[in-house]
Amino acid sequence: MQADQLLFWVFAPISVGSGIAMLFQRNAVHAALFLIVNFFTLAVFYLLLSAPFLFVVQIIVYAGAIMVLFLFVIMLLGVDRDESLVERLRAQRPLAIALGLAMVVEMIVAIRAGIGFATKGPANFDEAANQGGNVEALSRVLFREYFFPFEVTSILLIIAAIAAMVLAQRRSAADAEDEEVVA
């Protein structure tokens, strides 16, 4: 067994297992911790797929920044509350699980019909596509072919930052009274 096969078969069960474990945690903090494990396994997959830059970005941006943001908000909203398990809609849970399983089966059939289970990528990926290193090759594609989307992304980030500030701002007392009436 090759090294990358070994890595895949070690990390694939961890990945799916941590996802399922996240689903079953009643405490939001525990769910967030399992999600971090999941993000780390995805980073390993990126490494196996010869995407070292995305491997680093995944750990820094997702496991680092985004999950810290999540944990901050969880702490802000109070962690002691556990989710109530009362079902408001009858049979929602079994139906949801059945639909999820049906989707997995359907997609696996689609993958089998589309590319088959034996297809492997080209062996010379690191020399051909990742020529001069993954970061250089990625920036070549990003700044030549995807330059306009890249610039639009910066506008999106600014809008998101402003939106977060506007939304999370504390209102004045008069506004708060109006809100009481609405609520």
Place this chain on the structure above:
Amino acid sequence: MNVPVAHFLVVAVMLFAIGSVGVLVRRNALVIFMSIELQLNAVNLALVAFSRMHGRLDGQVLAFFSMVVAAAEVVVGLAIIVVVYRRRRSADVDDVSLLRW
């Protein structure tokens, strides 16, 4: 590269399905949000796997963009959850039913 691309795709599909079930089943807005993150990551994994299969980097660039959009989405979404919590004292999506008939 000895692992077939389809294996990564199967993992991606499983993670996406777990995320979908999480969105449908869970009631806490934060956990629903985490499930959406899981779905986005599953799609990223599929994009990178396809990029590897076709021997081009466009898939990785697309995954990169989707990470940026996900970061923006998380910021705005969490701000909305905080606002809803301030008004209703609850992060339970069943309590936000003003528009329900």
